[in-house]
Amino acid sequence: MRVRRAAAPRPSRTRARTTSTAAFVVLAALLPTTASATDPQETEAELPYVCALPSGRLPATVRISAVFPERAGKGEAFTPDGVTTTVELPAEAVADLTARGAAEVRPATRLAVGVAQNEATATATWRGSTGPVSLPASGPLTLTTTGDVPSVAGRGDGDLTFTAGGLAIDLTPGPVDPANPTDPAATAPGSLTVDCSLAEDAPDQGLLATVPVGTGGPGASGSPSPSGSPQAPGSPEDGPGDRREERQGDRSPKVLEPSPGTAPDRDDVPPCRYDEQHPPTDVSLNAYVTGYANVKKLKSAAYLPPSCVLIEQGLPETGPPDPEYLIFDTVSYANFHYREREQTPPFEATFLSFDFAPVTATMVLEQTGPMRIDSRMRMSLSDFTTVTDTYVRAPLILRVLDLEVNGTPLDVGPGCRTETSLTSADPDPANFPGDHLVLYGRGEQIIGLPATGYLLLSGGTLSGETTIPAFTGCGTDAEDLDRLLTASVSGPGNHIKQVQGQTCAIAAPVFPSPTDEGQCTEDLQPYEIPVAER
Template sequence: MPRRVRPRSVTVTALAAAGLLSAANGALTGVGSAAPGPAVPPDTQASASVSVHCPFADPLGPRALTVESTATLPAQAKTGTSATIGAYSAKLSIPRDVALSFLPAGATTGSLRGAVQLDLAVHQDDRSDRVPVPLVVAPTPLPETGDVVLTATGTVPEIAINTIGAVSFDVTEPTLTLEAVPAPDAPPATTAPPKVACTLDEGQKTTLGKVLVLPKVTPGTKQKQSAALGDVTTMDEEPPPNVYTQPLGLVSILTRSTVKKLGATVVSDPSILVNGFINVNIDTGDSWVTGSTAFSPVTAAFLGFGFVPVSATVEFLPVEYETQRMIDFTGNLYTDPVTELPSLHADLRVMARMSHAEINGVPLDLGADCMTKEPVHLVLDGPYEAFGDGHVSTEPNGGFTLPGFKGCGTGGQDLNPLLDGMSSGPGNQAYADTYNLFGCTEPDPKDCPTNSQPPAPGSQSAAAKKAAAKPR
């Protein structure tokens, strides 16, 4: 006898969500003596090599130089504390004829000394400040032949960073002040050595490094209570009339997601479809598939902001996660008018919970209820065969937007804006591949007989190959 079922709210795929960045209001930096933060994790070595043009006096004229800057940067800091940049140096090679021009007329040996003045450009998003960095060139003898390599060293003032997120430090154009080291019995100079203001060549990378700034813990603050989820679809609708249902076989679901801001791809562990049915309304001819699944938490690792090693555990839950653990889904079946292939359309919603985050190997406590503050809305389409395989994604519909987060942080730390800034936003993609394991009744896919397993990673089903071959 046909079984009647109720269509239920849906979700069949997962998203990848993790990360940490937000822009905050107020000035970006201040030069001062704020108390230093904890010295963990250790400092990182940073370097930048830039090309400049320096207008030396006639008859020498403008010359191209390369300036190689190195420094140690803290891997991370906290707002209200100072970021200390250490061991700053700038090395540059001066053409021999330019170096000789600073010596007394006719001299071919001697030493140069002087200074290099430049700024560190400190910026985040559209805000920036400059921190002056004076460097000293110690007396350097000219070699017998070839160019003269000068190394300028100095101390960068402590920088109090009043923002949250990834802060970049870029080198800027240097100003050179060079002169010959006078002989011990030479009279004092009556004029100051000339300054040569160089300019950076355009179209080159100038970033020395980045520092991740975390929020300062405010003692005594309380976590905000989790906001209401909003409207939740109820299950009170009457079952549709004349619906014929047929059970599906053992279906394996493989999911993959990309988060644009992170440049990361997260692959979830395979899950199994429970109570999968294909449903046909005899009166209208409409058909759809229903079922439930659950995804195991997965640990994702990536480079936050392109340079910070970050890992976090992501768990995908139903909208009604407070009362149930299984994710119910419904997908409508149709024939694609272009490819003429059987296809599936699913309008899905899923919550994401974050936990067990680490930045540079240092644990970051997100708390027990770090969630997306609203469901992630996924609209998927693609070729699908109820008793074969399916390959649906958000690509045909422009991807999905990852919402902001709520309830993230403990002990007075509000980490919601950090997660929002790094990962939340549009342009993400979700993919779900389903495989009906023919003739297999084993709960573990590894125990299924040959020819009932999903294809190897990277391979395509016949339906997917047909879809790819057809023009759109």
């Protein structure tokens, strides 16, 4: 590991880049916030890993760089800054991906980082992503990602250490033939996840950085005290053993990020049902969707809460002839449904504008036209395996309802919105012109096994990339905020990952049973409330 100090003194800065910055702001308000008046320490570690690829377990090189504070106060939350993860996968990885029909991949990394102070430990997840990366014609594949890093606070005195652990790399293949991107055969199969573990000969067992915490830094003897922060003999801390163990548990390093994988309570999501204004038909479905949308300029993401979607499923039509497959095309249409409006519920996101000013915005995504869902199913005549490619095209503007900068409300006015819809590069622009968001998902099913990936009926993950247009109508006559929002937010390269839950088929509902969770509640709402994924 190589540790580099800043060449010249500069103020220590704490940047909140957690999955939920709003949660960090609330928690940080309960902690001492006096910044450490010391220089930052810049670290760069080059570590050997072993990755499980389809072709076998192979060595890989991982470089991790970040900026940590030189020292932190007890209970003071800080965020490692400038975190970058670079993975060099061997040439065999390229062969594995090209064999799956990929020409490029979109990588996302999840690095488990052990955080320890004295004998107490915690784990933080450092996430990273980047845009599409073309596969090289020969040699290794190098992937560089940046992204969300949770804040950490030491509970007592003593060194706080950060150690690299397991690494997962999600590789989403891109189109194969740019000259013919509408051909289903030109779209690579679903994502590949590569799990990597730290090699046994890794230097310093993967140590990334050490941050002394407390006025005295390490323990009184110059090294961490095995029983927690040092105490004077006869102090009140010298109570019974069980009370001491309880207090020791309280000193675990605090990782300020929400617990993943927890579905919201039904009371916390909007209703999702048909009504007199929206009567169902024989092909009506409803479902909840949720997810995250990156804001590239702000190096963070907005959480899209569970939103109701009403869907009218189309009837399959026979597609073009193929000697090896039966092909069926289905066109369905859908609308968001929130309080009789075609929009998401309002959602709040907090970012650091220009890397230092906390900005909290309340927003909605609002439809300006119908949401179209195009699905093409290809059934193999040899083994009846099916592969379904789905494209969701949605004209959506982003409307800003409220805005606060550093706690000060700004009047955005009643008409603050993007000039046009969020825009993606459509794989078939001749047939689908105009501004709209495009999300893609692929589902596969083998006879006798559950479906994997995305299917309209069972749900799954859809992803895409969008350009956020310039803003208009923001502010008042006395203060025009269009330029501020456009400069801070608008631009290309914003990744979106959406999760749709199992649909409820209104005409033939399936209710929960002791052995089956079912598809519908008793009042014909979607039974499943999906969990957002990064």
